[in-house]
Amino acid sequence: MNSISNLGESVSRKFRHHLKWFAGARPRLYFPLFRRRSGYADLLVDETTDICIEGYPRSANSFAVGAFEYAQSAPVQVAHHTHVPANPMRACERDVPTLVLIRDPYDAVVSNVALSKQTQVTEQGAESPVQWLSFGTLLNAWCTFYRSVRPYRDRMVVASLGAVVDDMGRVIDRINAHFGTDFDRFEHTPDAVAEVHAGRGYHAGPSEQRDQLKADTRADFDAQLQADPALRHTLEEANALHDALTRKREAEYR
Numbered sequence: 493m494n495s496i497s498n499l500g501e502s503v504s505r506k507f508r509h510h511l512k513w514f515a516g517a518r519p520r521l522y523f524p525l526f527r528r529r530s531g532y533a534d535l536l537v538d539e540t541t542d543i544c545i546e547g548y549p550r551s552a553n554s555f556a557v558g559a560f561e562y563a564q565s566a567p568v569q570v571a572h573h574t575h576v577p578a579n580p581m582r583a584c585e586r587d588v589p590t591l592v593l594i595r596d597p598y599d600a601v602v603s604n605v606a607l608s609k610q611t612q613v614t615e616q617g618a619e620s621p622v623q624w625l626s627f628g629t630l631l632n633a634w635c636t637f638y639r640s641v642r643p644y645r646d647r648m649v650v651a652s653l654g655a656v657v658d659d660m661g662r663v664i665d666r667i668n669a670h671f672g673t674d675f676d677r678f679e680h681t682p683d684a685v686a687e688v689h690a691g692r693g694y695h696a697g698p699s700e701q702r703d704q705l706k707a708d709t710r711a712d713f714d715a716q717l718q719a720d721p722a723l724r725h726t727l728e729e730a731n732a733l734h735d736a737l738t739r740k741r742e743a744e745y746r
Contacts, residue, residue: 505624513633516576517640519585523578537571537582543667543675544571544583547593548637550603552656556593558688559660563678577640584644589671591663592641594737595653597730601630602713606705613701621705627713631726638733650737 515522526532537544545557557572571579571588583590595603609621641648649670651663660678668675678684717724 502622502624506629509625509629509633512576513636516574516578517636519578519582522576523582526574532574535572535574535579537579537586537588540569541571541583541586541588542568543589543591543673544580545591545593546572546574546577546580548595548600548634549575550600550607551593551595552653553593555688556591556651556656556660556663559656559678559680559684560664560675562684562688563661563664563676565676568675575637577637580641580648581644584641584647587647589667589673590644590648591667592648592650592737593653593656594638594650594734597631597634597734598713598727599653600634601627602706602709603702604630605709605713606702609705609709610699610702623709623712627716628720628723628726631723631730635726635730635733638730638737642733642737645737652738 515525523536527536543560545553545560547553547556553573553575557570561568561570571583580590580592582588605623605625605627608624609618612618612621649663649666651666655663659680661680664675664677667673717727
């Protein structure tokens with residue numbers, strides 16, 4: 493792309509991002525708008541939903557959904573992968589079992605940027621991938637997601653990326669204990685994990701290429717954090733939200 497094309501693409505992406513996140517924190521606005529979009533009908537909570545599994549991008553969403561579906565002996569309807577809070581908010585309001593996935597905000601943003609660049613290289617052949625959205629914009633979106641779902645904390649199960657990738661079976665145990673459900677347990681064996689990863693695409697698992705992109709992204713992020721007090725403040729807010737949502741509750745971890 494030339495500089496003019498890059499500018500146009502950047503403006504378009506920022507506009508779409510802000511529209512998505514403005515609506516995405518407001519279920520009454522988000523659902524009428526996005527239910528009409530191609531591919532969204534099966535992702536959104538409705539009267540047929542058995543469980544909602546949602547989180548900010550790069551929080552083990554693909555693995556959690558894949559492992560959950562892999563384990564079930566009967567078909568289940570899972571609302572997932574909208575990556576906005578409206579879906580889990582609507583699920584909690586309707587007493588639908590809800591699993592909210594969470595990752596350290598710094599790591600989530602770094603992984604999000606790295607995957608975007610990897611996609612440009614892998615799918616578009618870009619030699620110099622572009623960071624379309626600023627670190628501040630992405631951190632604010634992270635805060636919007638978890639600030640919006642926090643009032644529903646007692647009506648959902650929250651699982652960290654580490655909990656999901658280490659033992660998704662235990663996460664399902666927590667869901668069943670919290671909601672009185674009887675979802676089948678995922679047996680977290682190497683073979684089962686490999687089968688789940690095999691069906692999710694290159695974006696779902698780690699790669700050497702993305703590791704290098706992450707290293708470059710961390711260096712950029714750290715430099716901007718040093719130079720920008722407002723960005724540091726946003727990260728502090730995000731870390732506080734993360735701590736509040738992941739603080740262990742005795743009854744949930746028995």
